[in-house]
Amino acid sequence: MYKLWATIVKDIRVLTRDKVGLTLMFGMPILLVLVITSIQNSTFELVNNKKMPLLLCNKDTGPSSLQFVQTIEKMGMFEVTPLSSNSNESQLKASMHESEILVSLIIPSDFTDKIKAKASTIAVQALEDSTASSQKPDNSTPLLLFYHPVLDDAFRRSIQGALQSTLQIVEGRETIQTLYASALSKPMPADLEAAILSPSLSIKEIPASRDGSGKIPNATQHNVPAWTLFAMFFIVISLGGSVVKEKQSGSFIRLKTLPTSYHIALVSKQVAYLIVTMLQVFVIFSLGIWVFPLLNLPALVLPSDLAGLAIVSLVCGWAAVSYAICVGVAAGTQEQANGFGAVSIIILSAIGGILVPSFAMPVSFEQVMKLSPLHWGLESYYILFLEQGKTWDLLPKLLPLLLFIGLMQGITWYSLKRKNLI
Amino acid sequence: MAFTVSAVHIENLNFHYTKDSGVHFQDFSLSVAEYDRFGLFGPNGAGKSTLMNLMTGILHAQNGSVKLFGTDIQRDHRKSNYRIFGFVPQEFSFYQELSPLENLEFFGAWYGLSAKQTKTVSEELLGVLGLTHVQHKPVGLFSGGMKRRVNLAIGVMHKPRLLFLDEPTVGVDVQTRHAIIDYLRQLNKEGMTLVYTSHQLNEAEDLCENVALIDQGRIIAKDRLDVLCKEYEQEGLEGLFLQLTGKAYRDM
Numbered sequence: 001m002y003k004l005w006a007t008i009v010k011d012i013r014v015l016t017r018d019k020v021g022l023t024l025m026f027g028m029p030i031l032l033v034l035v036i037t038s039i040q041n042s043t044f045e046l047v048n049n050k051k052m053p054l055l056l057c058n059k060d061t062g063p064s065s066l067q068f069v070q071t072i073e074k075m076g077m078f079e080v081t082p083l084s085s086n087s088n089e090s091q092l093k094a095s096m097h098e099s100e101i102l103v104s105l106i107i108p109s110d111f112t113d114k115i116k117a118k119a120s121t122i123a124v125q126a127l128e129d130s131t132a133s134s135q136k137p138d139n140s141t142p143l144l145l146f147y148h149p150v151l152d153d154a155f156r157r158s159i160q161g162a163l164q165s166t167l168q169i170v171e172g173r174e175t176i177q178t179l180y181a182s183a184l185s186k187p188m189p190a191d192l193e194a195a196i197l198s199p200s201l202s203i204k205e206i207p208a209s210r211d212g213s214g215k216i217p218n219a220t221q222h223n224v225p226a227w228t229l230f231a232m233f234f235i236v237i238s239l240g241g242s243v244v245k246e247k248q249s250g251s252f253i254r255l256k257t258l259p260t261s262y263h264i265a266l267v268s269k270q271v272a273y274l275i276v277t278m279l280q281v282f283v284i285f286s287l288g289i290w291v292f293p294l295l296n297l298p299a300l301v302l303p304s305d306l307a308g309l310a311i312v313s314l315v316c317g318w319a320a321v322s323y324a325i326c327v328g329v330a331a332g333t334q335e336q337a338n339g340f341g342a343v344s345i346i347i348l349s350a351i352g353g354i355l356v357p358s359f360a361m362p363v364s365f366e367q368v369m370k371l372s373p374l375h376w377g378l379e380s381y382y383i384l385f386l387e388q389g390k391t392w393d394l395l396p397k398l399l400p401l402l403l404f405i406g407l408m409q410g411i412t413w414y415s416l417k418r419k420n421l422i
Numbered sequence: 423m424a425f426t427v428s429a430v431h432i433e434n435l436n437f438h439y440t441k442d443s444g445v446h447f448q449d450f451s452l453s454v455a456e457y458d459r460f461g462l463f464g465p466n467g468a469g470k471s472t473l474m475n476l477m478t479g480i481l482h483a484q485n486g487s488v489k490l491f492g493t494d495i496q497r498d499h500r501k502s503n504y505r506i507f508g509f510v511p512q513e514f515s516f517y518q519e520l521s522p523l524e525n526l527e528f529f530g531a532w533y534g535l536s537a538k539q540t541k542t543v544s545e546e547l548l549g550v551l552g553l554t555h556v557q558h559k560p561v562g563l564f565s566g567g568m569k570r571r572v573n574l575a576i577g578v579m580h581k582p583r584l585l586f587l588d589e590p591t592v593g594v595d596v597q598t599r600h601a602i603i604d605y606l607r608q609l610n611k612e613g614m615t616l617v618y619t620s621h622q623l624n625e626a627e628d629l630c631e632n633v634a635l636i637d638q639g640r641i642i643a644k645d646r647l648d649v650l651c652k653e654y655e656q657e658g659l660e661g662l663f664l665q666l667t668g669k670a671y672r673d674m
Contacts, residue, residue: 002531002537003534005531006527006528006531006532006537007528007532009527009528010517013520013524014517014519014520017560249513249514249515250512250513250515250516253480253509253511254509254511254516254529254576255532256479256480257478257479257507257509258529258532258533259501259503259504260501260532260533260534261501264532
């Protein structure tokens with residue numbers, strides 16, 4: 001046990017004196033998690049939290065357009081900024097570019113007239129002459145929806161759908177009121193109008209998290225675990241290089257002539273670097289919890305199952321260390337270990353859903369992403385952070401990681417044996 | 423008649439690096455007596471370092487045996503056998519980021535010494551080799567001579583019966599060389615067998631009692647140095663070396 005202890009102490013001493021390695025292991029992921037979270041947070045808030053800014057130019061002075069605007073505001077999806085009714089299309093576009101607003105709308109001057117005309121035609125058709133020709137929609141002066149080209153297609157369709165629904169509400173209300181007034185020669189009571197227009201069935205939203213809680217995932221909840229995982233695996237630069245350096249240096253020659261198995265050195269490296277990965281988890285998670293709010297970023301909320309979090313972090317850290325040692329043993333030079341290590345981690349991160357979320361990947365990538373240990377690590381963290389899962393929910397995701405660890409350890413042992421190093 | 427066991431006994435050793443590479447040693451045999459200060463010399467590429475690596479178990483021979491005090495290091499790979507000897511490689515075989523004391527702490531544990539034993543031996547060795555004042559500084563900042571002394575200290579810290587030294591004084595100044603040679607003599611007096619290789623032939627004359635000259639994986643001469651000089655009518659090791667191995671370049 002003393003041999004192992006002395007070796008761990010040696011490895012930690014060597015590690016702490018490698019300033020470049022420490023910067024790569026701690027400084028780089030801290031910077032990455034800060035930058036990426038800040039960038040993604042603005043997009044995330046746009047979609048989830050903030051109202052979509054909408055520039056609105058109402059050229060109509062009638063009550064229907066007023067109702068239309070009020071209904072849009074009540075919907076809660078848009079933050080309406082009115083523009084002067086005299087604004088033309090080019091002024092509106094210029095305002096959009098100046099204020100970086102992504103959507104704007106022009107209500108034509110005959111909006112109320114057209115709605116009223118349609119309502120009257122329907123009333124005549126329904127009450128007096130069913131053969132009267134129904135008014136065709138007039139597309140000569142439609143509502144004009146301007147959008148910034150960067151706006152996501154699906155998001156644009158949802159905006160258009162929302163505006164279409166609002167338009168139908170205004171039209172429906174006008175039609176019902178006209179019908180009622182035509183039939184009974186008196187205005188419709190407000191409570192009846194409300195009863196007709198309000199839906200009989202409500203929609204109940206149920207979050208599909210494992211514990212049924214409605215916590216909303218944000219950029220922090222995704223990025224902090226994701227980039228912590230990246231940082232863990234990026235120790236391949238330091239650890240892989242350290243294994244090659246030791247292998248190439250005279251110290252390895254001496255170690256081979258000492259009455260102690262090299263397995264002790266391998267176990268020690270795993271323990272020392274596992275401590276490093278746990279420190280990375282601690283530092284980056286602490287950053288998310290305490291520093292992010294100071295930077296106006298959402299704070300990291302730890303999952304309720306802290307034991308599960310510890311298990312996932314340990315298994316991910318061990319997988320990262322096993323991979324780094326395997327690369328170090330297989331590589332012939334430090335340049336090989338650093339080059340292959342860095343590129344392979346970036347590729348494994350990309351296919352594992354760290355750089356691009358897995359749901360945004362093509363279907364053909366579904367099987368490929370399973371090859372990345374980072375995918376399984378990230379999925380495990382997602383269960384805890386986004387789905388509020390428990391330890392037993394993690395098993396299907398941790399099993400592939402444990403198999404990966406076994407494979408890496410096996411390849412390491414075989415490579416050392418083949419090279420007559422143990 | 424007293425029975426004496428050889429410190430090193432090599433018998434019918436066959437070794438080549440790969441099947442395609444040339445044969446390095448074929449039916450090679452050599453004996454080094456206990457308490458000897460034995461020098462192993464030869465031109466570049468003669469096989470000195472390969473032989474050192476075979477004697478220390480770093481390389482594995484295809485056939486034959488290398489017995490260290492009766493234990494065949496080539497066949498019996500139990501790590502406990504490695505306590506018998508110490509090795510001072512030509513390369514700086516320690517961690518440059520660590521101080522001499524930290525290096526000794528680590529290697530002491532790997533030799534199987536306790537923390538207390540390591541502390542005692544480290545203090546003693548750092549004192550003898552004049553490194554006490556820099557014991558806490560990273561070895562990477564040291565001069566070549568100081569690094570050589572650290573290299574030596576690590577090789578002898580477990581007080582082995584047999585010490586292999588592969589060019590232990592290469593690149594050091596005269597003072598350091600004398601200090602190292604004096605210390606090796608002292609270790610030999612205390613009962614340690616030395617197997618030494620170097621290109622510093624005047625230094626070797628000073629240290630070695632018995633020598634062997636090897637070339638192309640064969641022993642071309644082996645005896646007491648004075649006997650060999652007399653036999654080949656040479657005044658010193660350098661003349662003997664040139665007479666037996668020639669003057670042509672070897673590492674072309």
